[in-house]
Amino acid sequence: MKTTFEFRDPLEISEELAKLGQLTKITQLDGGNGIYTMQAATDNKVSLAEISANKTLLYEGWGNGVTIDFNWITPKIDIQDTFGYCDGFKMAKNSLAGFGTINSVPGNAWGKYSSECSSTGCMIDKKLLLELLKNCKAYDGLERLTSDQGVYSNNNALGQLKRLARKEVSSGIQTPEKYFDLVIACLEEPMSEQNSHEQKNIGQLREIINLAHNQKSMESPLSLLEVCKYINTSQASLYRVCQEFFGMGIIELMTHIRLEESRRMMLNKEARQKLKLYSIRDIAIKYGFKHQGRYARRYYTAFGELPSQTIEKSRRYKLPF
């Protein structure tokens, strides 16, 4: 199966990912019109998805408990830099990450990728992979998989994996077993200095992302003091983390996510009816915007259209609830 799409709404990528068994919420972190492309291929045991966007995207909820995700990025410009974060793991040219999905309560993994790279997710069957790892006595790999978020791989296996995926994401998956072998080879990578560097803030970042998407905290937005209390951190260190990972303040980030979520609701006619959200004001209040006026203005700045125009658009969509 081969598909290439061009999208203008993060929601559409979410939908496509849902077809691969990934339930995600995607927020565009820069203002302005976004254009995204996605290519996907799927097989019984392996699925591939490559996404490229002209804006920074934040993914929440990647991971479903059945598969383990191995994510990497392909820079559009050839520099040694950080292009994003997968579950708090720095994504550079040689990163392979997303292991957090192994013990995934759906929705506790997240990713953020800049517009300077495309991101690829390779989702492989968890049960089979664990079996294979045990069979070939790859205990180092097993240990990595269960205790780390990612790995910087400097051997050939990652390069091979990337080339294979690049080819098969458009031609269709022909040799699913190769993915398992290559992933295991990457996981068995000997400990390098780069890898032994401990990743900080992993737990805290997950909490931030989780809190920001929590329905209750969206409905009555938390003040900065409350956020600090909930995450159990000081104001200054919270802002240091948010600046480093998201390039914006926590309140701004949470507002962005609420806006995007309200948009998702507006585009979903069925869900609206089920939740008895009949007007734009009902939706605005549901996502913590008390005054419709301010809501509409913020909405317009973020998406370049008014809530009423989005409602109009929702006729085009048919989304599962």
Add this chain to the structure above:
Amino acid sequence: MSRKKHRIEKISRKILRRKRSRNYVFCDTLEMEEFCKAHFEEYHSTSSFGCNVTQLSTGILETQTTCSPIQDVHLEIFKSNQTLLYEEEANTKSVSFCWLDSLATKDEEVLTTISGHQMTRNSIAGFNRINKTGGNIWDIVGANEELCCMSLKWNKLQERINKLNAFNAYARLEECIGIDSDDHASTQLKKLFHDHFNGQPSKKPNSFYDLAIIFLDNEDNESTFDAHRCESTDLIEDMVKLIHEDRAGMPPITLEEITEYLNSNRDSLNTTCRRIFNMDVIELVRRIRLEQTRKAFLTPHSSTGLKEFTKKRTALYYGFKNWKKFEHSYSSYYGETPSQTIDRSNRNIYSFSAWKGE
């Protein structure tokens, strides 16, 4: 090589000379708006800018603005003999810091409110960034209170915050609408500003950035005096915006419509409005409408004859059905009749854009 350097120095000296302080005097709000638009469009280049000024007190207006920008820092002193309501679309490129220059009066008598923060002689306000996600800003500038404004570039400020690890400052920009403090940094900042306008022009934009950051980052400022955004600040922000909206061809917004739109009730809205503007909502709407009518009379884009011919229709458009009553209150507020306004309106044509934003 050295010749090139010499040339650069010469050019930069030229820029410095070109950017010496300038004074502007305005006698009506339209003139002031046009000036602000031209001025800020140059300064923020890519972001669009719109503003509305309404005179809240009675009498003939005269404002004084002194601008003295240096690189990446816009510095301005503003004073008006009337109390003004200033409303603008928030721009995402800059952060402003406003304070009042040494007041002779007591704190309780200060009228000026900046972005919802009731000013005292020790306040600095206007820097709240959460507003900027698509909001508008409103200020009240009290009559004869001298307002000092410093506008910093957001991307540069953000960069320096990161460099200085002053993450408390970042938190403040998001959650805090104003700080009352006379700590060392704020005293220094005010002194630097004061000296700049009084014969010792500053050539170091970074000192303004750093002092602002140190001031924001100071944790002691928080524990004692700190103002967070509250419901009523948001409510007024929305109301001010709503009242200013032009509803193409529709009659002026009613109190019922305002309360419905803002999801609020009449009493609480009136209470908040009285506390801040010293008048109830309908009176505020009337004052803004009156000012809009005045601006329509003043606009240089239509001939005096046509404006005279359509003056009653203009008043009607802004909700004044009874011309006699309108003319009477107009004259008592502005010290001239509508016809007098129209008559003098096209004499000075404004062309501020030619001033290149200085």
